[in-house]
Amino acid sequence: MAIKIDKVILEQACKEIIETILFCLPNAFKGTVYRIGKSPQMVAKRITSGVIDDERKNISWGLPEESEYNPPGKPWVEYRDEPERPREAMAWCVERQRSWTSEDPSKDNRSVRLQMEGMTEDYHHMEPVLLHKQDLYLANGPSPEYPENFEGETLWKNTEYEVVAVIKIHFLPNTIKVGSPEAKFIKRLSRSLGTELLSYQLRQQSVEVMHQLAEDKLNSCNILADSLRNAITKSGLIFSLIKLELGSLREQWEGVLLKNSDKEGMKQEPVHTLNRAIEDMGESTSQLGKDLLDVQNRFLELFLPPEHGENWVRMQVEERWDKLLSEKPLGAKQENGVRSAIEQMKRSLYLGKDPEILASYNGMPEALKNEWVDLIYMDTDRLDVVFLDRVVHVLENPSLNLPYQEKCRKTLIHLKTLTYVMGQLEDNINVVLQQVLNGGDNVLSNGSVVSGNQIA
Numbered sequence: 001m002a003i004k005i006d007k008v009i010l011e012q013a014c015k016e017i018i019e020t021i022l023f024c025l026p027n028a029f030k031g032t033v034y035r036i037g038k039s040p041q042m043v044a045k046r047i048t049s050g051v052i053d054d055e056r057k058n059i060s061w062g063l064p065e066e067s068e069y070n071p072p073g074k075p076w077v078e079y080r081d082e083p084e085r086p087r088e089a090m091a092w093c094v095e096r097q098r099s100w101t102s103e104d105p106s107k108d109n110r111s112v113r114l115q116m117e118g119m120t121e122d123y124h125h126m127e128p129v130l131l132h133k134q135d136l137y138l139a140n141g142p143s144p145e146y147p148e149n150f151e152g153e154t155l156w157k158n159t160e161y162e163v164v165a166v167i168k169i170h171f172l173p174n175t176i177k178v179g180s181p182e183a184k185f186i187k188r189l190s191r192s193l194g195t196e197l198l199s200y201q202l203r204q205q206s207v208e209v210m211h212q213l214a215e216d217k218l219n220s221c222n223i224l225a226d227s228l229r230n231a232i233t234k235s236g237l238i239f240s241l242i243k244l245e246l247g248s249l250r251e252q253w254e255g256v257l258l259k260n261s262d263k264e265g266m267k268q269e270p271v272h273t274l275n276r277a278i279e280d281m282g283e284s285t286s287q288l289g290k291d292l293l294d295v296q297n298r299f300l301e302l303f304l305p306p307e308h309g310e311n312w313v314r315m316q317v318e319e320r321w322d323k324l325l326s327e328k329p330l331g332a333k334q335e336n337g338v339r340s341a342i343e344q345m346k347r348s349l350y351l352g353k354d355p356e357i358l359a360s361y362n363g364m365p366e367a368l369k370n371e372w373v374d375l376i377y378m379d380t381d382r383l384d385v386v387f388l389d390r391v392v393h394v395l396e397n398p399s400l401n402l403p404y405q406e407k408c409r410k411t412l413i414h415l416k417t418l419t420y421v422m423g424q425l426e427d428n429i430n431v432v433l434q435q436v437l438n439g440g441d442n443v444l445s446n447g448s449v450v451s452g453n454q455i456a
Contacts, residue, residue, distance in 0.1 A: 080150060101124075274317075277337065292320050313342065
């Protein structure tokens with residue numbers, strides 16, 4: 001794994017994700033997280049496993065079974081697909097960066113136990129944890145050396161992601177299917193685990209940089225300054241992660257608020273209408289038609305603040321339709337249908353704060369409901385620690401009753417800590433760079449810097 005995290009912290013993060021899945025999915029009884037080491041060895045190593053008891057109250061932890069993936073783990077060349085040995089689901093998840101679901105263990109062509117011993121394994125689902133390459137490596141750092149598959153093709157050559165871990169969840173017989181809600185739930189939590197692991201690395205990197213700043217002497221100031229610049233560039237990533245969590249909270253909130261409402265499908269309807277219009281026009285294979293289908297379907301995954309969402313629809317959807325209709329005009333009725341669907345997309349952005357819908361929802365105290373709506377639909381261009389404190393405080397209230405409430409709360413606490421650390425770094429870097437530019441006149445003998453008040 002390109003991510004460098006303390007062993008205890010890594011194990012705790014893995015336990016939390018397994019605990020969340022086992023307590024939320026009543027048909028799941030065991031979970032395991034495997035760490036995928038850095039390239040080119042890419043050692044797959046089991047970090048921890050948890051088994052929930054029959055009463056679904058307690059989880060037993062550890063690595064009790066004999067497995068090639070127990071420490072020290074199994075390198076890529078030993079589990080990749082090769083003609084002369086059984087194919088493994090782990091190889092599928094790592095090489096293709098896609099999930100694997102064993103919905104019928106007796107026919108699972110990637111079950112090693114079935115191929116070697118003739119014994120079926122549990123029904124299970126395996127999900128890779130993906131992170132953007134650009135988030136894992138500094139922009140000016142060396143490119144990683146990825147290994148090859150058996151056919152000599154370089155792994156992950158044409159993808160933006162790396163696999164940093166794999167989650168495996170065992171299910172009761174006949175209760176897991178490909179593309180099932182359980183599989184989608186695990187996929188979403190795999191993204192949450194990736195965010196959490198990345199936040200731990202950023203925090204650890206930041207602390208290391210600050211310690212190094214206090215310890216290095218004058219002759220290393222220039223190197224420190226370059227390192228700090230790279231660390232500060234991660235501030236934008238932290239901001240993006242916060243917005244991602246807020247988007248997830250808006251999605252959960254709207255799911256709870258609109259459940260069984262006559263407006264529950266208001267966001268999906270215009271997208272389906274526009275997709276059909278493109279197909280009816282015969283434009284589904286043109287580049288512009290493909291772009292429109294992509295952004296329209298992506299709209300279903302976005303939960304932006306209404307004002308930002310309207311701008312997104314205007315630039316990504318409406319402007320493309322303007323261009324398409326100028327090249328291939330429709331009749332007045334068909335064009336009005338397209339325009340009406342685009343306007344419905346914009347209106348759907350306001351469902352989570354619609355006064356009529358809010359008034360009919362009695363699932364939580366009125367004061368809490370108003371505060372929550374004000375917070376999650378606030379302008380996200382400017383976020384601070386005070387705002388994050390307020391969101392975390394509301395998430396502590398069980399009456400909010402969101403599906404992944406506790407997981408989001410913990411993630412925001414991590415990101416709030418990082419926001420504070422980065423603020424400290426931004427203050428310190430200005431002092432350090434100024435001293436470097438001035439020739440280090442005010443640098444103490446131990447490498448600390450003084451400017452007005454002493455800053456370690």
